[in-house]
Amino acid sequence: MTDLDTRRKIDALLQTFYQQARTDELLGPVFLGALGHGDWSGHLGTVTDFWCTVLLGESSYPGGFMWKHMRLPIAAAHVDRWTEMFSSLIRETHMGPVTEEALRRVEIMGEVLRAKIKPRGERGPIIQ
Numbered sequence: 089m090t091d092l093d094t095r096r097k098i099d100a101l102l103q104t105f106y107q108q109a110r111t112d113e114l115l116g117p118v119f120l121g122a123l124g125h126g127d128w129s130g131h132l133g134t135v136t137d138f139w140c141t142v143l144l145g146e147s148s149y150p151g152g153f154m155w156k157h158m159r160l161p162i163a164a165a166h167v168d169r170w171t172e173m174f175s176s177l178i179r180e181t182h183m184g185p186v187t188e189e190a191l192r193r194v195e196i197m198g199e200v201l202r203a204k205i206k207p208r209g210e211r212g213p214i215i216q
């Protein structure tokens with residue numbers, strides 16, 4: 089196993105993750121609702137830019153990560169599933185310092201996302 093330290097490896101990891109997320113019974117409907125059944129390459133490009141900015145010091149991602157999720161019909165259970173699936177995949181396929189940083193970032197972003205969606209919890213998720 090090698091470290092998660094190039095754009096090519098991050099891109100390949102995300103391709104695999106999205107194949108899993110697309111067919112997941114909890115996450116799949118949210119992704120399909122937001123992105124449709126067609127080509128997700130534009131979205132994958134954005135998410136690759138995001139992780140390359142976080143992990144490799146690029147400035148390819150323009151920002152707006154939290155705002156995008158505030159508009160989605162997601163609850164804490166979605167965040168739990170997302171972070172579990174993504175962390176497991178990272179651990180099964182990579183190792184090294186950048187991999188450790190990726191796992192740490194997933195945890196932090198999961199915490200922030202859970203805290204942001206909590207206030208609307210009692211009313212259920214916002215559906216546009």
Ligand code: HEM
Pocket residue numbers: 114115116118119122123131134135138151152153156157160162166167168170171194197198201
């Ligand atoms: C720590 C957890 C998460 C991370 C790091 C993450 C990362 C990202 C990033 C970087 C984007 C692109 C935002 C942009 O276009 O600027 C995105 C969009 C998206 N995420 Fe997440 N995500 C997380 C959790 C979730 C969860 C729990 C779901 C639920 C299924 C989800 C579903 C989506 C969808 C559907 C979009 C596309 C939104 C749109 O373009 O309208 N994400 N995510």
